[in-house]
């Protein structure tokens with residue numbers, strides 16, 4: 001089932017990419033494994049998943065350790081922290097995650113930088129932006145994002161890879177599109193200011209709306225149910 005799901009997802013990504021002239025291989029699929037078992041993650045890796053997403057540090061560490069013990073494929077996979085990161089979990093997060101999607105304050109970034117320095121690591125991060133303005137969501141306000149990027153300029157152990165957003169839950173995926181578009185526009189604005197010398201990536205789109213997200217410029221989609229259910 002997992003294999004068929006993934007095949008179906010890849011076909012849908014290829015079909016969107018052909019419309020917008022992008023290579024399907026340029027889209028990273030992060031399999032969001034919260035609430036999935038270690039066996040399910042192993043199965044996902046076996047059918048070609050290379051990027052594992054978790055939203056709780058504790059749960060991620062437990063699974064990571066179990067997988068390290070049993071799977072020689074683990075070293076090939078990249079781990080993504082997609083959930084809110086509490087400052088008291090930073091140390092453990094920096095230990096295992098290749099990319100932290102949820103950096104939403106200068107203070108958190110500072111903590112990650114300090115921890116990464118002590119591990120002699122350069123930590124890849126995304127800045128989470130609350131594009132919908134919903135009070136229930138974490139993330140920087142769009143208008144404060146550029147200030148935060150400027151504030152991070154001196155942080156030698158952080159590498160800002162891009163921006164992330166979580167669109168509101170809507171019945172029609174088209175209704176999520178404006179939030180994806182606004183993240184892309186913010187990215188373009190940052191690029192135009194030449195604050196960063198490379199193109200920032202966009203992490204946006206989940207099981208119900210990843211096609212709209214890719215059309216609006218997503219580089220990374222975060223898929224849970226579409227893969228596992």
Ligand SMILES: *Cc1c(COP(=O)(O)O)cnc(C)c1O
Pocket residue numbers: 032034055082083166206207208222223224225226
């Ligand atoms: C759970 C989760 C996802 C995946 O959600 P699905 O709707 O199951 O695809 C993506 N991103 C974040 C931040 C999540 O918490």
